[in-house]
Amino acid sequence: MTNIFGDFRRLVVAALDDLAAAGTLPAGLDFSRVAVEPPRDPAHGDLATNAAMVLAGPLKQNPMALAERIAAALAGRELVSADYRGSGFTVTAVRPGFLNIRLDPAVWHAQLRAILRAGTAYGNSTIGGGEPVNVEFVSANPTGPLHVGHGRGAVVGDALATLLAKAGFAVHREYYINDAGAQVDVLARSTHLRYREALGETVGAIPEGFYPGEYLVATGQALAECDGDRWLGRPEAEWLAPLREFAVAEMIGLIRADLAALGVGFDAFVSEQALVASGAVDAALAALAERGLIYTGVLEPPKGKLPDDWEPRPQTLFRATRFGDEVDRPLKKSDGSWTYFAADIAYHHDKFRRGFRNLIDVWGADHGGYVKRMQAAVKALSESEAALDVKLTQLVNLFDKGEPVRMSKRAGTFVTLREVIDEVGRDAFRFIMLTRKNDQTLEFDFAKVMEQSKDNPVFYVQYAHARAASVMRHAAEQFAPELLADAALAATPLDRLADPVELALIRLLAGWPRIVESAAEAHEPHRIAFFLQEVAAQFHLLWTKGRDEASLRFLIAADPELTRARLALVRAVALVIASGLAVFGVEPAEEM
RNA sequence: GACCCCGUAGCUCAGCUGGAUAGAGCACUCGCCUUCUAAGCGAGUGGUCGCGGGUUCGAGUCCCGCCGGGGUCGCCA
Numbered sequence: 001m002t003n004i005f006g007d008f009r010r011l012v013v014a015a016l017d018d019l020a021a022a023g024t025l026p027a028g029l030d031f032s033r034v035a036v037e038p039p040r041d042p043a044h045g046d047l048a049t050n051a052a053m054v055l056a057g058p059l060k061q062n063p064m065a066l067a068e069r070i071a072a073a074l075a076g077r078e079l080v081s082a083d084y085r086g087s088g089f090t091v092t093a094v095r096p097g098f099l100n101i102r103l104d105p106a107v108w109h110a111q112l113r114a115i116l117r118a119g120t121a122y123g124n125s126t127i128g129g130g131e132p133v134n135v136e137f138v139s140a141n142p143t144g145p146l147h148v149g150h151g152r153g154a155v156v157g158d159a160l161a162t163l164l165a166k167a168g169f170a171v172h173r174e175y176y177i178n179d180a181g182a183q184v185d186v187l188a189r190s191t192h193l194r195y196r197e198a199l200g201e202t203v204g205a206i207p208e209g210f211y212p213g214e215y216l217v218a219t220g221q222a223l224a225e226c227d228g229d230r231w232l233g234r235p236e237a238e239w240l241a242p243l244r245e246f247a248v249a250e251m252i253g254l255i256r257a258d259l260a261a262l263g264v265g266f267d268a269f270v271s272e273q274a275l276v277a278s279g280a281v282d283a284a285l286a287a288l289a290e291r292g293l294i295y296t297g298v299l300e301p302p303k304g305k306l307p308d309d310w311e312p313r314p315q316t317l318f319r320a321t322r323f324g325d326e327v328d329r330p331l332k333k334s335d336g337s338w339t340y341f342a343a344d345i346a347y348h349h350d351k352f353r354r355g356f357r358n359l360i361d362v363w364g365a366d367h368g369g370y371v372k373r374m375q376a377a378v379k380a381l382s383e384s385e386a387a388l389d390v391k392l393t394q395l396v397n398l399f400d401k402g403e404p405v406r407m408s409k410r411a412g413t414f415v416t417l418r419e420v421i422d423e424v425g426r427d428a429f430r431f432i433m434l435t436r437k438n439d440q441t442l443e444f445d446f447a448k449v450m451e452q453s454k455d456n457p458v459f460y461v462q463y464a465h466a467r468a469a470s471v472m473r474h475a476a477e478q479f480a481p482e483l484l485a486d487a488a489l490a491a492t493p494l495d496r497l498a499d500p501v502e503l504a505l506i507r508l509l510a511g512w513p514r515i516v517e518s519a520a521e522a523h524e525p526h527r528i529a530f531f532l533q534e535v536a537a538q539f540h541l542l543w544t545k546g547r548d549e550a551s552l553r554f555l556i557a558a559d560p561e562l563t564r565a566r567l568a569l570v571r572a573v574a575l576v577i578a579s580g581l582a583v584f585g586v587e588p589a590e591e592m
Numbered sequence: 593g594a595c596c597c598c599g600u601a602g603c604u605c606a607g608c609u610g611g612a613u614a615g616a617g618c619a620c621u622c623g624c625c626u627u628c629u630a631a632g633c634g635a636g637u638g639g640u641c642g643c644g645g646g647u648u649c650g651a652g653u654c655c656c657g658c659c660g661g662g663g664u665c666g667c668c669a
Contacts, residue, residue: 048612368596533616
C-alpha cells in the first residue's frame with residue numbers, strides 16, 4: 001500500500017546508508033528517531049524530515065552542515081515506487097537543520113491514482129504483521145440493559161478493534177460476562193420478586209437491596225410463563241441458582257439486542273462463572289503460587305478515609321507490588337470465595353494461554369483503580385511476555401439543547417443506550433462517541449447531534465460524502481458509466497489538477513495511511529474523527545471556491561478532460577471518507 | 593492520605609508519542625450572499641499551553657514539586 005511518508009522515510013534511510021558506506025557517517029547509527037512528516041507550515045514544503053536534527057547530537061556535528069550533506073545525498077536518489085517513478089522532488093536544508101522536501105505535482109497525482117485503485121482499502125497497513133490482538137470491551141454486568149456509558153465503551157472498543165484490523169493485526173473481540181458475583185444473586189432475587197408479581201401477588205415498592213428496574217417485569221413474566229408456579233413459596237436455596245441462570249440468560253439477551261442495535265459484534269462471550277467452574281481460577285493462581293507470588297498476610301488499612309467496619313484480617317494476597325502496584329491485592333473474600341480480581345486474573349491468564357500477547361481492555365473510568373493490579377497480574381502470569389493496555393472511557397454527559405438531562409435510576413428517568421440510539425440513530429451515536437479522546441469526558445447533546453449544520457461533526461463529514469456522491473450523479477448525465485468507474489478515473493490524465501486548493505486536498509488524502517498507522521499504534525481511534533473533519537473542511541472549501549471562480553467547479557461541460565481529472569479527486573475524497581467511516585462502523589451517506 | 597485521569601483562546605476541544613511562528617469550531621467584530629454548487633461564504637480580534645523548577649540544540653508534549661477539578665481506594669463488579 002502506498003504511503004508516501006513511509007516511502008520517503010525509506011529513501012532518507014537509504015541516503016543515510018549511502019553516507020555511512022562512503023564513510024561520511026559512522027556505521028551502525030540508530031535511525032529509529034528519523035521521521036518523515038508533513039510540516040505544520042505548508043510554506044515548508046510537502047514533507048519534512050528531522051534526520052539531521054536527531055543525528056547531529058550523537059555525532060556531535062553541526063545539524064545544519066549535516067543537513068546539507070544529507071540533502072546532497074538525497075537529491076541524487078530516484079523515486080522507485082511504481083506509482084511515481086520518474087517524478088521529481090527538491091530537497092532544501094533549512095535553519096536549525098530540517099530538510100524540507102517539495103514534490104512535483106505528479107507525485108501527488110500518483111497518490112490520487114493509488115487511492116482510486118485501492119478504494120476503501122486505501123489506508124490499510126501491514127504494521128500489525130498479522131499479530132493477534134485481544135480487545136475486550138463492554139463487559140457490562142448482566143443485570144440490565146446497557147446505558148450510554150456502556151455505549152461509549154462499546155463504540156470505542158469496536159472502532160479500536162476495526163482500526164487495528166485495518167493496520168494489519170489479527171483482532172479478536174471479547175465480552176467478559178461477570179455472572180459469578182453477588183450481583184447476579186441480587187438479580188435472581190429481584191427476578192423472583194417480579195415473578196411473584198407476574199403470578200398475581202402485589203409486591204408494592206421494590207425494597208432496598210433489589211434491582212428496581214422495570215425491565216425485570218418482563219423477565220418475571222417470562223419466568224412465570226416458562227416454569228409456572230413451581231418456584232412459589234419455596235426456600236431461596238432451591239430457586240436461587242436456577243433463577244440466576246434464567247435471569248442472566250435473559251439479561252444477556254437484552255444486552256446482545258442493545259449491541260446489535262449499535263452494530264457491535266463479538267467473537268466471543270466469556271463467562272466468569274464457566275471460567276470458575278472449569279477450574280481456571282485455581283490453575284491461574286497455582287501458576288502464581290509456583291512463582292511465590294501468593295501469600296497470606298494482613299493489609300495496612302487505607303490511609304485517610306478508613307472504612308467504618310475495618311478490622312485487620314489475614315487474607316490471601318497477590319504480590320502486585322513486585323510489578324508496580326501500590327499494595328498487594330486480595331484474592332479471596334472472607335467467605336472463602338474468589339474475589340472478582342482473582343477471576344479476572346484467570347480470565348487474562350486464559351487469554352494468554354490462547355496465544356494473545358497484545359491485550360487491550362476498555363473499561364469505564366470508575367475502574368481506573370484496577371489498572372495497575374491487572375497489568376501487574378498480566379506481567380506476572382506471562383513473565384512479561386504479554387502487555388495489557390487499558391483504555392478508560394470517561395463519563396458521557398447527556399444534554400438536550402444545552403440543558404443537562406437529569407438521570408436517576410430511582411426516579412426512573414434513567415436513559416438507556418437503546419433510547420438514545422432510537423432517538424439519534426446508530427451512525428450519529430457512533431461518530432459522536434469517537435469525537436473525543438477516550439479519557440476525556442464527552443458532552444452528548446441530542447439536539448446538536450441531529451442538527452444539520454457545521455457545528456455537528458457527523459453532519460459535516462456525511463455532508464461532504466453526500467456532496468461528492470451528488471457530483472458523481474450529475475457527472476453521469478454527461479459521461480458514460482464506464483468512464484466514471486474508479487479504474488477509469490485512475491487512468492485519466494491528472495496534470496490539470498494544479499490549483500493549490502486541489503493539491504492541498506490531495507496532500508491531506510495522502511496522509512490517511514499515516515493516520516491509520518499512528519492511531520493504531522497509539523490505540524486512539526478518535527484521531528480519525530478529527531482527520532475526517534479536516535478532509536470534509538478542505539473539500540467544502542474547494543466546493544465553495546467554485547462559487548466565486550466558475551473555473552474551479554468540478555463539472556465543466558466544455559472541458560471533459562479537466563472534468564474527469566476533478567472527478568478523480570471527488571471520488572478519492574469520497575473513498576477516503578468512506579474508508580474512515582468504515583473504521584467507525586458508520587455508513588457513509590449518499591444524499592442528505 | 594495514596595493512586596489514576598484532566599487543566600491549551602470567552603466556550604467546546606485538537607495538537608500526529610520532543611520539532612520550525614501553538615491550531616479548529618462556536619462566540620464576538622467587519623465585509624459578502626439578485627445569478628452560479630449558499631441546510632451560507634470570506635476576513636479579523638483573541639494565548640504566561642494551571643504555577644514553579646529541571647532534562648537538551650529544541651518542551652504544550654518528558655521528569656520533579658505545588659495549585660485546581662474529577663474518579664478510585666480490603667472481603668462490589
